[in-house]
Amino acid sequence: MKKKNQHNLVQLLLFGMLIFFFAGSNIVEAQEKSEPQPVKKYLTLKYFNVANRQQYLLLNAITKDDKGVSPQQNKKFSIYIDSNDPANLIATVTTNKMGAAKAFIPPVQKAIWDSSAKHIFLAETDMGTDDEQTQEIEIIKSKITIDTLNEDGVRSITAQVMKLENSEWVPAPEVELKIGIVRMGKILSAGDEPTYTTDSSGIATVELTKDSLPGDENGNYILAAKVEDNDELGNLFIEKTVNWGVPNQIDKTFFNQRTLWSTANRTPGWLLFAAYAIVIGVWGTLIYLIFQLLKIKRLGRVKVK
Amino acid sequence: MEKSNQLSEEQIIQDLLPQKFGRRGMIWTAILILFCLVGAYAYYRQLRYGLVVTHMRDYVSWGIYISNFVFFVAISLVGSLITAIFRLAKVPWRTPLTRISEMIAISAITFAALIIIVDMGRPERLLNLFTHGRIQSPILWDVIVISTYFCISLFLLYVTLIPDIKIMMNVKDKITKPFHKIYRWLASFWKDQSDQEKIRDRIITILCITIIPVAFCIHTVTSWLFATTYRPGWDSTNFGAYFVSGAFLVGAGGVVVAMYAFRRAYKLERYITDMHFDKMGRMLVLLSLLYLYFNVNEYLIPAFKMKKSEASHLTQLFSGEYAPMFWFAILVGMIIPIFVLLFKKGRKPLPMFIVGIMVVVGAWFKRYLIVTPTLLHPLLPMQEVPESYHIYFPSWEEWSISLGSLAGALLIITILARYFPVISIFKTLEDEKEKSA
Known part of the structure; x- marks a missing residue:
């Protein structure tokens, strides 16, 4: 009897500990959830060279908070080459709905571009504001x-x-x-x-x-x-x-088929038959009735004579 | 007719002859003309500056005009319901209702055709439909069937009017005198001969048989304009029956409103009696239940599955931006009329008139809900378009043209009622003779 009581007591203790553990973990989780995460801003800048002719920069600005990642829309950034001197400005861009913006290296910066094999690109918002963001990358031509x-x-x-x-x-x-x-x-x-x-x-x-x-x-x-x-x-x-591929022969016979989506002169026969049968049936009846009406008119005139 | 068995032939003719407009009639007509003129000015602006004066854009390309078109097509179906079906079914109390329903059908189908042209940015291109039309296109079917229905309705109205016009000519009343030339041109050949009557009867019977399938076609084809397009809310095999049942309901509602208005304006209490309202009330309950049944089919089944493409459309209707209008159309256009008309007191003239207005107004909003919200929920997401493309609310030009077209339809009915009897004199006299015999 004593053993059974002890056994029950151990079970009760274990059960209590489990409840305590889950309740505790839930409280901690709730506390964690209740503290809002600060909004973090991320700015990335990438250099692209397409076919050795088009050089451009792609900027992407996002924010991250409790709700997840969202783009920084309609945000203005200035992009510079080598230093943030106004003379080194490549472009001032505004991010789109996806938080992205694109800037081509303009011809006016040719002298700076040609002067070195290595360049630094800088992207920054208006400095001195609360919303200050900056990013730089270095590339070799x-x-x-x-x-x-x-x-x-x-x-x-x-x-x-x-x-x-x-x-x-x-x-x-x-x-x-x-x-x-x-x-x-x-x-x-x-x-x-x-x-x-x-x-x-x-x-x-x-x-x-x-x-x-x-x-x-x-x-x-x-x-x-x-x-x-x-x-x-x-x-x-x-x-x-x-010219390594297998030529793809387009099936042009499709255009000669009589389908519901073909041009007017390739209407399916059954549709032509049905449509004309209905139209002729109804309008034929109407024309017959018009003749009947004319008959009424004639009858009226005959009697008068 | 409750008391008409005591009426003399002269009395019936005098009662049913078209009457000059009184003061109220003049004000009513002036208001309608005013609305039409404002609508015409708005249409001038649309022609002058293009469809940009409307708020229709890339996504909502069918707005209030097409809603109005569907409404007009629906209400025009009443011509076949009352005239043809009642005649072929030999419904004995139909006489006072047939002419009214024929007039409604003519005016509604006229404006259904016109509003389609209004919806076109380049109306002169309508001719292209006839020169380059593809018979595969439901739009061409609609053009054919609308013009056919218009011709049959006009023919039916004219043939049933012939003996009445002759009676009016014989009366030489001062009310009808100014129009004798027109009447003579229309019916001078009618001599009341049995041969003529026999042929006329045959013409009416054949027209009644012909008009029923054409009427079903007109609304089924209109529904196919939507159903043949793969879009949430329109992608349904049920659309033809759904549209036809809705058309019968709004048509019957329209007749009830017109019955009450003509009864009051022309003092026709002896002809359009409480019995007629009672019968029409019973029919409205049946038609409301039928339309409600199709509505349940149209919304419950997609809502049960909630496919992603349908979900946003249905959510907008049930609990979103369009919910007040949706529930208004369902409650006011169907459910409340059913409850009111189940009681005998609800089928008295005044409650019937109110219910008729509810049905017609509810039906108009229902058509708006069929057309617009679907266009705002295309299968492909709306991306990189101006904010104004995401919403649609008609511009003042669109409202003016639409209200002008509604006023125009009422004006046609008013003018027809001014020149021709709203209840067939010939048929009423015939009914009286049959009764006394």
Whole structure:
């Protein structure tokens, strides 16, 4: 009997501890929840070089709080090259609904751009206000090229990344990049790996394992090489059109079919029959009735005579 | 007719002849003309500056005009309901209601056709429908069926009017005298011969048989303008029946309102009796229940599934921005009329008149709710468009044109009632003869 009581007491204690633990953890959680997190602002700046011709900067401003991440909309930022001197201003931009803004490096900054192989880009809001935000990145001028090889029927894609050092273009080794075919707005890797790395000569070569990909009507598709978020070089992108695809024959016989969505002279026969039958049926009846009405008129006139 | 068995032929003719406008009639007509003129000015502005004067934009491209169009098409269906169905079913009490319903049908279908043209930014392009129209398009079906229905309704009204016009010519009353030339042109050939009557009867019967499928077509095709489009709220296989049942309800409501108005204005208590209101009241209950049934189908089933594309549309209707209008249309246009008309006292002329107005007003808002909220909830999200594209509230030009068209429809009925009897004299005399025989 005594043992049974002790057993019950242990059970009661365990149960009590469980309740205490859950209640305690809930209280702590509630306290944590009740303290609002301060709003944090994040600003990112990225450098892009497309086809070695278009250099631009992409700015993205977001805030993070209890409710999650939200964009900083309609916010003004000034973007500078090398220093925040007014003479070095690239552009003053305003963020869109997604908190993003884009600025091309203008021709007026050509002298500064040409003066060095390395540049710093700065983005900042109006300084001295409560809403002060600033971000800077440093990049080395670089370029990317893409070429193709066809050895013994084996097709390969070669991408080379070069960077500027002491006014000379030198290979950029150990740069990770994507090489493949442009598909649905993204790059489908040409080989089996998702990304490749350049060797000491700045070259990465990929053997095309995906043959028989559909191209356009002439069998053309676009090859592309892309460096993404590289610490030194930023974002580089290049593309080249090749005639390696399977020509995509468009079925034009479709346009000659009689369908509900065809042009007026290709109306389906059954619809023509139904529509004309109804229209002729109803209007035929009406015309018959008009003749009957004329008969009433004639009857009236005959009697008068 | 409760007391008409004591009425003489002369008395019936005198009672039912069209009457000159009194002071109230003149004021009523002047108000309608004023509304029409304001509407015409607003339409001039729309033609001058383009559809930009409206608040219709890329998303809401069918606004109050198309709501009005659907309303007019719906109310025009009454011509087939009262005249054709009642005649073919040999409903004995139909005589005082048929002419009124035919007049409503003519005026409503006229403005249904006109309001479609108003909705076009370039009205002269209407001709393209005939020169380049595709028979696959429900829009072309609608044009064909509306013009056919208009012709049949006009024909039916004219054929039923012929003996009445002849009676008016014979009376040579000072009320009808100024229009004798028109009357002579319309019916001088009518000699009351049995041969003529036989042919006229056959014409009316054939027209009644023809008008029913055409009337069903006109509203079914109108519903297909919506249902053949893949959009939340319109993507329904039920739309044809839903529209036709709603049209019968609003048409019957419109006739009840007109019955009361003509009874009061022309002192027709001996012809449009409490019995007629009672019968129409019973019919309104049936039609309200029928339309309510289709409404349950239209909203409950999508709400049960709550597909993502439908969810925002339905939420807007049930508890969102359009909820007051939605519940107003359901309660005032259907549920309250059912409860009022279930009681005998509710089917007396005045309550019936009020219920008729409720049904008609509720039906107008119902059409607005069918058209507009759906357009504000497209399947693809509305992105990177000006804020004004996200909302729709008609501009003053749209309100003026719409009110002008409603006034225009009432003006046609008023003018028809001024020149022609609102109750068939010939048929009333025939009924009297049958009774006495």
